[in-house]
Amino acid sequence: MRKPPPKLDAVDRQIINALQEGFPLSPRPYAEAAARLGLSENSLIARLAMLRDGGAITRFGPFFDAAAMGGAFCLCAMAVPAAQFDAVAAKVNAHSEVAHNYERAHQLNMWFVLATETAEEIEAAACAIEADTGLSVLRFPKEEEFFIGFRVVA
Amino acid sequence: MTLCARDRRIIEATQSGLPLTPAPYAEVAASLGLEEGEVISRLAALQARGVVRRIGVAPNHYAMGMVANGMTVWDVEDAESSRLGAAVGALDFVSHCYLRPRAQPVWPYNLFAMVHGADRDEVEEKRAGIAALLGDACRSSEVLYSTRILKKTGLRLTRKGAP
Structure with missing residues (x-):
């Protein structure tokens, strides 16, 4: 299902490592970013297009x-009996409020995120999923989010 | 936090990416009937308010060889949880870090940290690093590996019910 990893050269890696943040807000931002990397504006644009089209980067922008x-989000989990798993997944995924859904190896084996415009809609969606599936939906809304230092090293 | 109509239009026009052309903000501006300077200054203001978190590339974890990820979960003393959560979130291999309510008795964990690595051994190694950092403030922990993606849609500003 997954494409084989694209081949990256040293310049591709330099671009991915340097441009995970801080892209300039200026009239010629590629020229500015390229100068910092010792590249030309055209070659940076061409490389970014290749990296995006080849799947090494999923997106470039803000x-x-x-x-x-203004949206509301809530991580939710369910303990789904194995025999019903696929049928329950189909019922859960049919709700447009379910943004993503993962099977995980645990007694709580289905983990999904509800995304709605308002907090009230989160509760309504969780209740609707409980009614559809006959299973409890555990709600894990975030209480505090921490600054993330995550960087992918190419 | 409220967004004015022009901010929303700029977000909608850029949330799938910036044009890969020499003057991308001018191109976004032209598509919205705005001036380039206004698009740039609005994006700068949104960045200052934290609505724009960063501008740059999103590397594909899988393509970079980071094919294993585990949701590590920890039961951390409440009095210490904010301080320790900040320390865990600052680690460069943690992509999401949150405090969430426990769901006793089935779920004693309040700190969630998503850990990425090349394989499960690397995820376990990094998990051991978090355990060392938390020390005695952590009573128990688990790691949940994803076995299947059941649904994945991008989060979009324009959804059902959006103005």
């Missing part, structure tokens, strides 16, 4: 804090 944009 990343938004979804909650700051």
